[in-house]
Amino acid sequence: MTVPWIDRLRMAAPDTPLALVTVLATEGSAPRGAGTRMVVDHAVSVDTIGGGVLEHQAIEQARAILAHPPGNWRIQDYPLGPLLGQCCGGRVRLLIERVDPAALDWIDAAANGTTLTTTLHPAGIARARDPMAAILPLSAHGERPGVGATWSERLGREQRPLYLFGAGHVGRAIARRVGGLPLRLAWFDSRPDLAEMPGVTVVDADRLPACLSDAPDEAAVVILTHDHGLDYALTKAALLRPPLAYVGLIGSATKRARFLSRLTREAVPADARARLTCPIGLAAIPGKEPEVIALSVLAQLLSLGQAEAAATSEYP
Template structure:
């Protein structure tokens, strides 16, 4: 358990777009460790603050981590959830009260973007993306590429070993989460081609964008075919990148077009008639209907 308060941890984790669950006591009956309004924050690795300790709290933490694991596997939407804890029957605590908990799961980053290259366009693009609830994985083979850039909690900057670039690229790709959108925009066309080749071979890449002109892409296609990539594979690569119809060749103009294109890849929200905790579940869990 961390010594950090729940509100400090919540602010930090929200800023980092890191997965976490906020647990709140929303109902209490009889003798209970904490009163309504008590909260704690749980991540996969640790917990912040307390609901009173004991077996009841361990069970709450386990429920939160089950939610995080299911969300990471894409098996469960991050909708709020109510759980009833009869402290005697469910948690084996002799105080014998009844606690109702609200679990709010925050999946973390809504999208993951991998940017290879820290040139002028990338330096204009990253500040456009960081206010979003996205995680940016930023790579460059130049040791000083990130030296003058302001750090952000949502941006992971990593230097690739230029003397062993092929294994460095493989290591970088293995570190990326499933479903990442990759943008290739390094200072070296040979490195760009190696990256496109590696990305096409790597499972779990949602999309591949290559900066440059149509003639650049045409020059890449023959060596990529020789490397074993067929027409369907090559069709996955977007070059030029940026939303169609956007003009301008200044770095900021290109960055705006790329950011707009990435927004079109965001998953569409679907709204059922009932979302979140149902009224029936609320009544049953809080004891305003069938008492659990």
């Protein structure tokens, strides 16, 4: 598979000013995931980090850095709230760099599933292919990385978006184990007291179902909030939109029957109701402890197979 931003870097003349924009980290609902990249020159941009106002501002910043020598870089944080026309209050952290044509050996690893370790230096960015390096995910919440910061990513690996609703015991157990898996977490709750929990985006309960409108079709949705009424609203919203790869609802067979009965009364089509997975997790992994449920659910999500949208792979 050809990747537009990689092709642009490979074909560029050494004296052509180029900027590379990389999504370092996301939290909540974000247009693209960590590892997404695009190349910008004075006239055009190649590839996309998700479009909209976020991309427009990133392109402006990228063109501004073209006036600086190769190797210059900066980190930009963007809260995806009303200012950028976003609904669900996520965050995106971007690395914007003036491309150094003498330091592009790493792009040859982009289609080989290699682990890439990146280190920020005062006058440039060092990247090294290291298949033994541990994946070091960054967070968009907290202190912005600076000189000396190091992280690793796995190139050539697709990530299925995971929309997780609920930050209780099971939600936390799932979130703790997503790192290193081919899943990109967007984690939501409606309780204001959880606003400071790393990784959680707090959204008013009546607005929470609207977050599903941004979910791509290959996304998996797991619903396990503290409130059955909110669970139902989220389940109905997930089933009424275009089909998702997975819609899972925590609960017993009794809860499933009650929800399906209500969905039937409210004229949710039979083919949509059939897409509901409840109870969640693999039947072969019994147990009600949060850690066991988390492992069972993640195993079920991994069994869905490769995410369908290969053309929008998070790590090309």
